[in-house]
Structures are given as C-alpha cells and as structure tokens.
Amino acid sequence: MVYRTVPRLGLVVCVAGFIGIFTVYKLCTSIESEFVETYKAYKRPGSYRGIAGADIYADYKNGTPCRSVTDIVFLKIHKCSSTTVQNLLLRFGEKHDLTFVLPPHANYLGDPQNTSFDRKYMIEYPDVKYNILCHHTRFNEENIVNLMPSDSVYITILRDPVTMYESLFTYAGFAQYSKIFGGDPVTNLAQYFNRSVEYSNHLLRSARPIS
Structure with a gap:
C-alpha cells in the first residue's frame, strides 16, 4: 500500500x-x-x-529621448528621509561635475527660525551657474527663482504630519528640553500633549536649530 x-x-x-x-x-x-x-x-x-x-522607461517628446535633469531645487523637510535624498543628489552632482548652492557652514541656508532663503546666506562664486540647491532653507520663491536656472525641477517630500511629529519629538529631544524625564517616547509624548501650552512656551524659550 x-x-x-x-x-x-x-x-x-x-x-x-x-x-x-x-x-x-x-x-x-x-x-x-x-x-x-x-x-x-x-x-x-x-x-x-x-x-x-x-x-x-522613457519620456519621449517629439520623437527624441528625454534628457537628464541637472538643475534641481530640493526643499529639504525634516524627518521625511530628506537627508537620504540629499546625499543622493550630492553624489549625483559630484559625479556629473555640477555646482551646488552651499551654506558657509553647517546645513542651513539662513536662520531656519527667522529667515527665508536669500543669496546672502550662501557661498557665492563669480560667474557661476548653480545646478542643485538641496540644503535646509525656508522657501522663498522669488529669491530662488532668481538664482536657479529657469528649467530647474522643484521637488520635496511630504509625510503624514502625525508620524512626522512623533519622529521629530524624539529626534530633536523635545522631552529633554521640556524637562520631561523617565518615560518611554510614547509616554513622554502623551505627557507633552497633556500640558502642551506650558511645554510649548518652554520650548520656544530654549529653541535651537534642528540639524
């Protein structure tokens, strides 16, 4: 059997x-x-x-293959994988010998809390065409359009604001700056919202840029 x-x-x-x-x-x-x-x-x-x-596969226009995009404005948003995309753009620009809009120091073009983009916050080079802007800055359409080539592509990343805030709360140390100690991230966030006005005022007084 x-x-x-x-x-x-x-x-x-x-x-x-x-x-x-x-x-x-x-x-x-x-x-x-x-x-x-x-x-x-x-x-x-x-x-x-x-x-x-x-x-x-390809973006055909009038029978001709599409060209590579080399003029890019990337509006970098905190806690949206923007540093990952920024690093891809930096490597792409370096590979193709492109010119970047760079801050004189750190990762911000201007004061992120008080100012929007202006040429005075960047390193200027004489007679240079800038190809890529991908550092943190507050968007100022007029100033950026006047700086970047007219065919520049503008991109950014959007994220669910709830999960974004949860991530930002832990990353930026809001609990520490609000003097909330001892709990796990979820408990700390719940405590923050229970006394949000008090903690928000405290955060404003001790505000610092987010790197």
Whole structure:
C-alpha cells in the first residue's frame, strides 16, 4: 500500500509543480506583452503621455529621448528621509561635475527660525551657474527663482504630519528640553500633549536649530 501511494504522490507533486511553473510563465509573458504594447502606444506621436508605467522607461517628446535633469531645487523637510535624498543628489552632482548652492557652514541656508532663503546666506562664486540647491532653507520663491536656472525641477517630500511629529519629538529631544524625564517616547509624548501650552512656551524659550 505504501509503495503504491509514494509514486502517486510524486506524480501529483510533479503535475502541480508543472502547472505552477506554466502559470508563472504565462503571467510574466502577459505582463511583458502588455508593457511592450503600452510603450509602443506611448511612443506614437499624439498618444496620451499619462499611460501608467510608460514613463518609467522613457519620456519621449517629439520623437527624441528625454534628457537628464541637472538643475534641481530640493526643499529639504525634516524627518521625511530628506537627508537620504540629499546625499543622493550630492553624489549625483559630484559625479556629473555640477555646482551646488552651499551654506558657509553647517546645513542651513539662513536662520531656519527667522529667515527665508536669500543669496546672502550662501557661498557665492563669480560667474557661476548653480545646478542643485538641496540644503535646509525656508522657501522663498522669488529669491530662488532668481538664482536657479529657469528649467530647474522643484521637488520635496511630504509625510503624514502625525508620524512626522512623533519622529521629530524624539529626534530633536523635545522631552529633554521640556524637562520631561523617565518615560518611554510614547509616554513622554502623551505627557507633552497633556500640558502642551506650558511645554510649548518652554520650548520656544530654549529653541535651537534642528540639524
């Protein structure tokens, strides 16, 4: 009885495996075919440019391949993975010999609490075209537009304000500056909100830039 069952079980496993492999193959073939057809439709003159997935391959305009973007303004926001993106931009700029808008020291273009972007807060070089602005600053449209090339791409990162505040509360040491000691981060945050006016006033008096 055992010897008869084992071959049958092996046959069932082999058939099931074959069906699984065949199903995956057909699925991959279908996806590939759909992408190729989508890309062809996307590439045709007059086609709709918003077809999902097509622009991850290339952004065609008038039959010419898209060019690399080298003029970038990145509005850096705290606790939104902005330092990760900033480092990618710094490496990209270094690789392509681009010019950065840099502060004379630290990581801020200006005083983050009192001023928005102005050329006086950056290191100026004579007769230089600036390509990338990716350090912390308060956005000032007029001043940035006057500095950066007209074809610059403006990008930023947005995050759920609740989770962002939770992260910022711990990272910036709000509990310590509010004289809240002894609890875990969640308990400290709850205590802060229970007496938010008192603690907020204290934070304002002892405010410091967030690096």
